[in-house]
Amino acid sequence: MAGLVLLAVVAASALFAPWLSPDDPIRVSTERSLKPPSAPTWFGADDLGRDVFSRVLFGARLSIGYGLLATLLSAAGGVILGLLAGYGGGWIDGAIMRVADLLLALPRILLALAVVSVIGTGLMNVSLAVAISGIPSFVRIVRASVLQVRALAFVEAARSLGASDARLVRRHILPNVVAPILVMTTLGLGASIFSLSSLGFLGLGAQPPSPEWGAMVSRGRDNLRLAWWLSTFPGLAIAVTILAVNLVGDGLRDLMDPRLRKAGA
């Protein structure tokens, strides 16, 4: 519940950033360079005098927006491949699962970094890399759920009535595997935002003057001794967002399927 409230606050700040923020996030103003947090500039100003509070608000759009995009792409890829593996069976199943297991055996950030090294840097490419690195875990969950549903009597019944494969998948299998996919998507969003901001921090994602949170934390590092607020607030925003998403995800998981309780994201 606390998670939902927190997530609502975070989502609202992203949606209403243009109305909530007191200043233009990329407006430079030399007279307030490195101004500490105080009444008009709540989170202080950075080395170029840009309002950190406005930047964090606008950054929410980038970090959450691209995080969501990456997660949805992972989910889409995972659902397609997971359905193919679970429903198709045979050598398709074997081939897909071999590759998925192999990739799951590697740390996710390493996988994302490898993809970035191939397709290049930038916010869009980094999101794509995060999306690809998230596919294997979706494949595994979707396949396991499909295998469970496929064996149930109503699927057998529909098949014996002459339903085509496409109809079986669309009408009978997919609706029954939505719950685990939804839970996985929520928990995956937290992981995506984390990976995205990590790559942003490493300087591979959004380029200046973009207020992406990871990039902001990284830039703030240059003036850390003089201005603690530069890195602290965007970092706090990342932490709060991930915490909110994880709380909601855990809640959803317990709500929808107690059996999933141990299969973490």
Added chain:
Amino acid sequence: MHKFVARRALESVVAMFAISLLVFLMLHLVPGDPVRAMFGEAGSTREQMETIRQQLGLDRPLPDQFVTYVGRLLRGDFGTSFKMGRPVAEVLATQLPATIELAAMAMLIAVLLGLLAGIIAAVYHNTLADTVTMAITLIGISVPNFWLGLVFIIVFSYYLQWLPAVGSGGMISLILPSLTLGLWAAGSLARLVRSSMLEVLNQDYVRTARAKGLARWVVIGKHGLRNALIPVVTMIGILAGNALSGAIIVEAVFSRSGIGRTLVTSIVGRDFPMVQGTVLLIAAIFLTVNLLVDLSYGLIDPRIKTGMESGTPRRAAGMGS
């Protein structure tokens, strides 16, 4: 037991081979011309690019290239870094110790704190100690490690001036980076230890042990912890791998040298042989750690050893990564 060891070792070798295939393909998946991507449009003449293409063997058929590639890997030849002009293997050999040092120290912190916090939370289940421990670990695993590192620098280096903020060398400069890396792992470990212990502590044999008058901590240690350990050891293996990849970020935070720094610099500089070598090395270490974890099950739980002899080891179920 021998059969199981042999089979798991073989599986790891096959996995490593498959990963080297993927890493090999990386260079060929680069959109457009990888040589051009590496050197940019302006930097080099047509002849220079042609020479490099020949050096990399990019002008030969793909399967042919792969055989040569694997042959070189087996001889420890990872190619030559474009940016540094030195053999990749040599660069990695000089960078690896710093990363291992960081990851090992972080895991030590993670195991000590994680076990302690998890056991306390389980033993004092549903008390204030449990709630507080779980709240701290939840926050701990939600905080991005690069940010935690910077907060440590602000507090301990700039404000309190106790510890150096950046640099590598000596135990002092290892404290903040390994804490940054270790606390996250400690958080996830503590949560798992707690749930695993709770499950075991509710078993009949634990009640019997208590009933026959054994001291509380003997029961918790010998009957509880030992039986709760299998999923925990699996998790430690996974976390050790994550510590290695987390080092990529923590090294950047504290400006430490190591293979993580090397990897990021090489990605930015599009130094493909260096990237390929580093990815292979991290993957190899990761697979080795997982292999060792699997092999350790038999030592922790003799019941599994019997299971292994019949060919099908029982692995800890329901583990996420």
